[in-house]
Amino acid sequence: MRFLLRSAWKDLRRRLADPVALGIWIGLPVMLGFLIGLANGGGDATPTARVLLVNQDDSDFTALVVGALARGGFRDEVLIDFEEVDLETGEERIADGDGTVLLILPADFGRALLEAEPVTVTLITNPAETILPAIVVEGLEIVREGAFYAERILGEPLRAIAAGPGAGLDAFDAVTVARIAVQINDRVVAASRLLDPPIIELDLGEDDEATAADEPADPARTLIGFLLPGMLLMSLLFIAQGMSDDVWTEKENGTLRRAFWAPRPLMVFVAGKLLAGLAIIALVSAIAVTGAAFWLDLELARVPLAVVWCAYAGAGLFGLFLLVAMLASSHRTANLVTMMILFPMMMIGGSFVPLEFLPEGMRAIGAWTPNGIALIQLRDMVFGTPEPRSFAVAALVLAAVGALSLWLCVLRARRFATA
Amino acid sequence: MIEVHELRKTFGDVTAVDGVSFSCEAGSLFGLLGPNGAGKSTTIACISGLLRPGSGRITVGGRDIVTGGREVRRILGVVPQELALYDDLNAADNLSYWGAAYGLRGKALKARVDAVLELTGLHDRAREPVRNFSGGMQRRLNFGCGIVHEPSVLLLDEPTVGVDPQSRVRLLELVRELVARGTCVLYTTHYMEEAQALCDRIGIIDRGKLLALGTLEELRDLIGGSDVLRLSGRFDPVAARSALAALEHCEVLQADTGSLMLAMRDATRRLPTIFATLGASGAEIHETTLNQPTLESLFIKLTGRELRE
Numbered sequence: 001m002r003f004l005l006r007s008a009w010k011d012l013r014r015r016l017a018d019p020v021a022l023g024i025w026i027g028l029p030v031m032l033g034f035l036i037g038l039a040n041g042g043g044d045a046t047p048t049a050r051v052l053l054v055n056q057d058d059s060d061f062t063a064l065v066v067g068a069l070a071r072g073g074f075r076d077e078v079l080i081d082f083e084e085v086d087l088e089t090g091e092e093r094i095a096d097g098d099g100t101v102l103l104i105l106p107a108d109f110g111r112a113l114l115e116a117e118p119v120t121v122t123l124i125t126n127p128a129e130t131i132l133p134a135i136v137v138e139g140l141e142i143v144r145e146g147a148f149y150a151e152r153i154l155g156e157p158l159r160a161i162a163a164g165p166g167a168g169l170d171a172f173d174a175v176t177v178a179r180i181a182v183q184i185n186d187r188v189v190a191a192s193r194l195l196d197p198p199i200i201e202l203d204l205g206e207d208d209e210a211t212a213a214d215e216p217a218d219p220a221r222t223l224i225g226f227l228l229p230g231m232l233l234m235s236l237l238f239i240a241q242g243m244s245d246d247v248w249t250e251k252e253n254g255t256l257r258r259a260f261w262a263p264r265p266l267m268v269f270v271a272g273k274l275l276a277g278l279a280i281i282a283l284v285s286a287i288a289v290t291g292a293a294f295w296l297d298l299e300l301a302r303v304p305l306a307v308v309w310c311a312y313a314g315a316g317l318f319g320l321f322l323l324v325a326m327l328a329s330s331h332r333t334a335n336l337v338t339m340m341i342l343f344p345m346m347m348i349g350g351s352f353v354p355l356e357f358l359p360e361g362m363r364a365i366g367a368w369t370p371n372g373i374a375l376i377q378l379r380d381m382v383f384g385t386p387e388p389r390s391f392a393v394a395a396l397v398l399a400a401v402g403a404l405s406l407w408l409c410v411l412r413a414r415r416f417a418t419a
Numbered sequence: 420m421i422e423v424h425e426l427r428k429t430f431g432d433v434t435a436v437d438g439v440s441f442s443c444e445a446g447s448l449f450g451l452l453g454p455n456g457a458g459k460s461t462t463i464a465c466i467s468g469l470l471r472p473g474s475g476r477i478t479v480g481g482r483d484i485v486t487g488g489r490e491v492r493r494i495l496g497v498v499p500q501e502l503a504l505y506d507d508l509n510a511a512d513n514l515s516y517w518g519a520a521y522g523l524r525g526k527a528l529k530a531r532v533d534a535v536l537e538l539t540g541l542h543d544r545a546r547e548p549v550r551n552f553s554g555g556m557q558r559r560l561n562f563g564c565g566i567v568h569e570p571s572v573l574l575l576d577e578p579t580v581g582v583d584p585q586s587r588v589r590l591l592e593l594v595r596e597l598v599a600r601g602t603c604v605l606y607t608t609h610y611m612e613e614a615q616a617l618c619d620r621i622g623i624i625d626r627g628k629l630l631a632l633g634t635l636e637e638l639r640d641l642i643g644g645s646d647v648l649r650l651s652g653r654f655d656p657v658a659a660r661s662a663l664a665a666l667e668h669c670e671v672l673q674a675d676t677g678s679l680m681l682a683m684r685d686a687t688r689r690l691p692t693i694f695a696t697l698g699a700s701g702a703e704i705h706e707t708t709l710n711q712p713t714l715e716s717l718f719i720k721l722t723g724r725e726l727r728e
Contacts, residue, residue: 006519010508016550017507060713254503258564261491261497262520418469 005263007272011246012279026284027241028235030291031060049080049100049132052090065147066105080139094124100132101125103140103309114159116151131226134357141224153191157183225296226354229379232288233371234351236281236314241342243277244321247416248331256417266413274319274406281314282307289382298382306381313374316398319405320370326409326416370401420445420572420603421466426475428461434463437627438475440603443605448598450618451539451607458627461605463576466605466668467497476491479572481518482725493521496570499682500577506550510541510560514567521568535563538593555586562590566597575606579613591617611714623718630721638717645673646686647716648693650679652705662700666692672719682720 021333033357055066085093087104096104104122123140125133151158157180166173167322172180218326245271250256285309289306292298330335346352348362349371354365366372373394380386421443426589428436436458441451451459464478467483477484482491482587504513514532523531524608549557559689562578575594579587583613598604608614615620615635623631623638631638645668656674663669663681669673675678683689686709694704696714710716 002524003519010505010512010516013512014505014507225567253499254499255505257469257499258497258517260469260501261492261495261518262517263492263522264520346686 001280004272004275005267007269008275008279010048011276014246015276015280021242024288025235025239025280028238028284029287030241032231032234046065050091050098050103050134051082051084052078052085052104053092054104054242055084055109056087056107057105057111057264058107059162061110061114061158062105062344064112065113067212080136091124094126095310097126099126100129101136110162112122112150113147114155114162116155131353131357133189138357154185155188202408225383226298226356228292229375229382230349230351232285232310232378233313233349233375234346235284235288236310236374237317237342237346237351237371238335239284240277240314240318240321241279241327241338242281243273243318244325244338245331247322247325248328250333251416252331260414260417266417267410270322270404270409270413274322278311278315278319281318282311285310287312292382302382306378309374309378309381312395313370313378313398316402316405317370317374319402319409323405323409323412324384326412345369345371348372370398420480421442421449421605423462423466424476426462426465426472428458428465428470428473436465436724437725439622439629439646440475441620441622441629441632444592445599446598446707447605447619448594448604448606448617450614450621451605451624452606452609452611452621452718453624454609459624460576461607461627462624462728463497463574463605463607463653465681467495467574468492489704493568494571495574496565496568497572498562498565498575498578500580502557504549504561504564506556507548508556509546509548509554509562511545513560513587514562516562518567523568528560530567535567538566538596539563539587541675546676553566553583554581558582559586559590562593562719563642570602572603575604577607577609579608579610615714621714622661625663625718630637631717632660635714638714639712641717641720643682643684645670645682645712645716645720647682647710648681648683648686648695649700649708649710649717650688650693650704651677651680653703655676656696658692658700659697659702662696663693668698669693670720671688680719682716 003270024360053066054060066082083099088101090102090104093099100123103123104124106119106121111117111120123137125137160176160180160183165176185192247256249261256269260266286303286307289303289310290300293303295301321341324338325334328337348358348366349355350358350366351371355366355372355375358366367376377386377391377394380391421441423442425436426436426439428589439458439462441449447682453459461470465472466479466484470484477488480490480494483706489531495614501526501660505516506622511532514535518531520530534543536545540564541560541563542557544552544556549560558578562575562666565575577720578594582590591613592693594604594606604616606614618635619681620632620634621638622629631641641664654674654676656679659674660671663671666683669681669683669689671679672682678694681693683693686693691713697704
């Protein structure tokens with residue numbers, strides 16, 4: 001035990017001897033948070049996606065749809081602003097990065113929608129943005145679904161309206177209006193049982209007006225709120241990957257061989273490295289989580305548990321990267337392979353793009369990556385309360401990853417040291 | 420303290436060590452002399468447990484190196500050919516860490532670290548990061564890390580390679596001091612002078628085989644007091660061998676079209692005869708070098724090659 005602590009202290013002192021690297025690790029989450037926040041228009045502002053809409057269809061129906069879309073956002077967390085533009089302007093602006101997506105409705109859009117015929121809508125995304133275009137695409141998917149069901153339910157009366165009053169008439173006659181109205185009413189009533197389930201309202205007895213005006217934005221629903229846990233996990237992944245490289249440095253320095261010649265088991269040597277890594281991860285997490293708590297005005301009481309969780313998850317990730325590095329045949333291969341693992345883990349584990357914004361299949365996979373598991377619980381710890389059962393499962397999975405990695409590292413250590 | 424019996428180690432088709440046997444007692448220094456790639460480091464790696472012997476048996480302090488485990492490691496010290504230091508830590512921290520790795524603690528560890536710093540002449544620079552040290556100082560610290568736990572058996576794998584003359588002298592003094600205190604030292608080198616100056620017994624190794632073994636005097640006797648005469652010029656190797664065969668106490672060690680190497684007694688006095696004999700065989704001599712009998716002469720006699728080739 002004494003030598004384990006001594007080994008950990010030795011590795012910590014080596015890290016402290018390189019303050020620049022340590023500073024980069026500590027600054028990583030802060031820098032990532034700042035950059036991402038900056039790139040998306042500021043920290044706690046509700047993010048807004050700007051959709052440039054080109055309507056090439058002059059039908060009344062399409063004009064109605066466009067008008068409905070332009071009225072406002074359709075997600076709670078992210079506002080989507082529609083701005084109608086002509087094609088040339090739209091293409092120029094999206095090429096200049098001025099806009100989130102360019103949506104082009106073709107000439108026969110309204111007719112095709114009413115006749116339930118296939119129609120191609122063109123959507124050009126801004127490559128400089130990652131999250132907001134994904135939100136818009138997801139939102140438009142919902143609109144597309146809605147349009148399909150609307151056509152199923154109200155297709156006939158809508159087609160009658162779109163067909164107009166008939167040749168030579170300026171307006172619908174009273175009988176037709178009544179017939180269409182009755183049709184719409186019947187169908188809405190029939191669908192209302194499905195569309196409007198009973199709602200239980202809870203009156204908290206507060207002054208709604210005052211509350212709405214004074215209540216600060218829920219930090220969990222701001223862009224930084226979405227990105228913060230992912231950014232923290234991203235920096236933990238970078239730290240774990242970076243520190244795993246040290247085992248190759250020790251091998252190349254010959255100190256690993258010297259450790260092999262000593263009577264202590266190599267496991268103590270490897271475990272010391274893990275312990276030192278854990279201390280550094282805890283330090284970085286403490287700084288990052290405390291900073292985030294002040295920034296987002298979170299309860300400070302949430303900080304200790306989140307830090308412990310980060311250190312716990314970080315140690316598991318470090319063990320995993322250490323194993324991968326030790327399995328590699330050379331230092332260069334180790335760097336390459338750990339990087340090849342690092343980036344997909346960040347991509348699908350919710351660090352680059354929040355898990356909530358990933359396609360369903362990827363989200364399911366990402367939620368079971370070690371960093372994804374850690375991220376979900378971290379988010380609950382920072383912004384809410386972790387569900388005990390899922391927390392226990394996450395803790396067990398990470399413990400299993402860490403323990404299995406350490407065990408395999410120990411099995412590999414002799415061969416690694418002597419090869 | 421070290422017994423090596425019929426050690427054999429192969430890497431694929433390459434036999435690095437081929438049936439090597441020797442022993443080294445407490446308070447003595449055994450030198451393994453051979454050129455680069457002769458099998459010296461592989462032998463040390465097997466004795467230190469870094470490599471498993473292909474066959475044969477190695478005991479250190481009476482315990483088998485393969486099954487002896489921690490007990491063997493506790494009494495063994497290794498100074499590897501390459502540096503094995505934390506260059507981001509200082510000298511005292513390096514010594515302290517490796518001392519602790521061998522079970523030293525508290526005052527005993529501190530006292531030992533101070534003693535080794537004194538021995539290696541690094542006391543004044545003890546708190547300075549190792550990366551600031553010169554190559555010679557790093558070598559001395561590397562040596563210190565191998566002896567900080569006062570091993571009774573010490574393996575030194577070419578510890579003076581790349582060391583400045585001053586540090587080299589200091590390192591050799593340290594080795595002598597350790598032997599005088601009763602340490603069993605196995606010393607590998609390709610510097611003939613070091614082996615001659617330091618070792619009680621010497622094994623000459625080449626291409627994995629131990630070619631000769633004994634004290635310096637015993638090895639000199641093997642060459643029979645002959646001088647080694649090297650001639651360069653233009654030769655017909657077959658004609659030269661045939662012409663020289665007629666001379667008494669003259670052995671052709673190596674012959675090719677550009678050079679000849681002969682072992683012979685009293686070579687200085689017999690030079691005119693040699694020149695005349697070779698001249699008659701059609702040889703053209705451009706340069707002559709005469710060496711007194713040394714370990715290098717023996718190595719050349721045994722292998723037909725120079726030690727540093």
